[in-house]
Amino acid sequence: xxxxxQSPRYKVAKRGQDVALRCDPISGHVSLxxxxxxxxxxxxxxxxxxxxxxxxxxxxxxxxxxxxxPEGSVSTLKIQRTQQxxxxxxxxxxxxxxxxxxxxxxxxxxxxxxx
Amino acid sequence: xxxxxxxxxxxxxxxxxTVTLSCTYDTSESDxxxxxxxxxxxxxxxxxxxxxxxxxxxATENRFSVNFQKAAKSFxxxxxxxxxxDAAMYFCAYRRRAGTASKLTFGTGTRLxxxx
Numbered sequence: 001x002x003x004x005x006q007s008p009r010y011k012v013a014k015r016g017q018d019v020a021l022r023c024d025p026i027s028g029h030v031s032l033x034x035x036x037x038x039x040x041x042x043x044x045x046x047x048x049x050x051x052x053x054x055x056x057x058x059x060x061x062x063x064x065x066x067x068x069x070p071e072g073s074v075s076t077l078k079i080q081r082t083q084q085x086x087x088x089x090x091x092x093x094x095x096x097x098x099x100x101x102x103x104x105x106x107x108x109x110x111x112x113x114x115x
Numbered sequence: 116x117x118x119x120x121x122x123x124x125x126x127x128x129x130x131x132x133t134v135t136l137s138c139t140y141d142t143s144e145s146d147x148x149x150x151x152x153x154x155x156x157x158x159x160x161x162x163x164x165x166x167x168x169x170x171x172x173x174a175t176e177n178r179f180s181v182n183f184q185k186a187a188k189s190f191x192x193x194x195x196x197x198x199x200x201d202a203a204m205y206f207c208a209y210r211r212r213a214g215t216a217s218k219l220t221f222g223t224g225t226r227l228x229x230x231x
Contacts, residue, residue: 033218042119042206042221043160056218089158101148101212104219106160 002026004107006092012113013082021077021110025094031102032075034067035091037109043091049075050098082114117142117209121222128197129230135182136192136225138207146212149183150219151192154204163205166190168212194227202229 005024013019025032031050035043036059045059051072060067064083069075079086089109095102118141128134140149151163166174166183173181178198182191194201207222 035219040223042121042208042223043219045218045220048218059218091158091160093160103162103165104160109158111158 004092004094004105006090006107006110008110009108010111010113012115015083015114016081018078018080019082019112021079021090021112023075023077023092023094023107025073025075025092026096026105027073028096029094029105030072030097031095032069033093033104034075034077035093036061037089037091039088046077046090079112082112084114087112087114117144117147117211117220119207119209119220119222121207121225123225124223125226125228127228127230128194130197130199132197133193133195134197134227136194136205136207136227138190138192138222140188140190140207140209142188142209142211144211148210148212149181149190150208150210151179151181152206152208152221153201154206154224156203160206164192197229199229199231202227 007022034046037043047067048056049069064080066078089111091109093104093106120139147168149166152160153163164176164179178195180193204224206224208219210219211217
């Protein structure tokens with residue numbers, strides 16, 4: 001595809017349910033980031049992949065959050081036993097290589113609402 | 116840890132006028148990038164402009180320019196000849212100039228309204 005694709009665009013979950021959010025980066029992009037954006041806030045870093053390797057997961061807020069990118073392309077962010085404070089927009093971004101100056105391309109995000 | 120502060124939650128500008136959005140940051144590093152991103156209602160973050168800290172010259176992109184004051188750790192965005200399509204959330208962001216891809220640290224954003 002032409003850009004980073006995220007699905008679903010909207011997700012409503014009842015508290016305690018598990019959810020899985022998908023990110024399709026631009027084909028061939030090496031680096032992939034996940035960010036969490038609470039209402040009225042800026043995005044906050046969750047985790048970073050270089051190909052299939054998860055090199056930084058320092059931003060994951062709890063062990064209920066898990067991300068994977070098994071084949072170095074599509075990534076899934078999983079949240080177990082969702083809580084109301086998990087309600088946010090989850091943004092995915094990719095870049096063509098691992099260099100610091102490689103520009104990031106963002107998707108449109110998934111808005112998660114936990115009721 | 117790096118922090119980015121945007122002290123203007125909302126700004127308003129008339130069409131064709133000029134507006135400046137403020138941003139300050141804190142870091143102990145000397146080499147880094149600074150960015151302004153635009154986020155329309157579609158939620159996609161769109162890069163507006165980028166500044167390398169080692170460059171003294173302020174970056175410009177058409178109607179968008181920055182005032183980068185490294186000693187003061189200030190990085191403001193000036194939008195000239197504002198257009199209705201400029202209305203959006205604007206986020207200032209910092210990125211360490213590391214050997215491998217590093218995360219962006221964002222401010223809390225400024226909502227820009229453009230009026231007729």
